[in-house]
């Protein structure tokens with residue numbers, strides 16, 4: 001039977017991104033390679049890594065192995081990596097991208113993101129102008145941002161030649177980013193949802209939205225798990241979740257969300273879990289120039 005793949009969303013530059021991806025932060029020591037191989041076998045085609053995750057080489061090994069096995073072609077995959085904050089110097093951006101490609105052993109990535117707007121003494125707008133040069137060089141198909149607030153996004157859009165295709169930010173029912181999603185839609189920028197499960201701690205029954213009986217009731221009605229309800233909720237909100245797992249059952253389970261739909265009442269229940277609480281507040285950078293989380297969204 002043909003493998004079921006995730007639908008794709010059209011980006012503002014004409015490229016397409018699968019609406020669900022695999023996260024790889026904190027997947028080390030062969031876990032990243034193992035999880036990416038497992039994910040590709042399950043049907044994932046969108047893989048998220050970053051220079052600072054120190055696992056680009058592992059991710060690349062898995063990708064090349066699956067291409068060699070004939071499971072996928074390079075053009076079937078959507079590989080994302082990110083420019084580290086200590087590489088914001090516009091004169092360093094191309095070198096940093098080439099270093100990531102060398103780690104990955106790939107000729108190009110599908111999406112290259114500025115990982116965080118704070119970058120030493122550099123203005124992210126100058127960094128963005130250097131990012132734009134990577135596209136005609138063929139080093140990346142698309143470019144985007146991560147952890148940018150609405151004002152920073154607007155400043156980029158109003159001063160760019162190439163618009164960001166996505167803003168990758170924390171997003172889950174407990175921090176659902178509705179305002180940033182609505183704002184970004186006006187510019188045709190898709191929100192990618194990192195931390196889509198808010199990094200569950202089952203022993204503490206956290207995050208509460210995952211363990212709430214209302215979520216459980218929705219899940220049992222659809223014959224799904226609470227996690228699957230959460231991922232489905234995000235996709236129906238038009239965002240692209242990238243749950244991380246290194247466990248084969250959970251990798252498979254997280255992808256199995258394309259055969260059911262939440263109705264509007266169920267979406268409202270999931271909306272009701274929204275708080276102002278971030279799982280990853282990046283507090284250590286709070287006083288830095290261009291820190292993004294000092295305004296509402």
Ligand SMILES: NC(=O)c1ccc[n+]([C@@H]2O[C@H](COP(=O)([O-])OP(=O)(O)OC[C@H]3O[C@@H](n4cnc5c(N)ncnc54)[C@H](OP(=O)(O)O)[C@@H]3O)[C@@H](O)[C@H]2O)c1
Pocket residue numbers: 022023024025026048049115146147168169193194195196197198199200227242243244245246247250251253254280
């Ligand atoms: N741009 C940024 O600044 C930024 C920041 C954070 C994250 N990210 C990206 O977003 C990805 C996802 O975020 P995240 O890793 O922080 O958090 P997450 O995906 O919300 O949660 C990952 C945790 O959930 C567990 N898990 C996964 N599936 C599960 C399931 N079905 N049931 C129960 N537990 C499950 C995983 O454990 P197991 O591995 O044991 O399954 C892992 O501990 C990252 O890996 C990274 O690629 C980007």
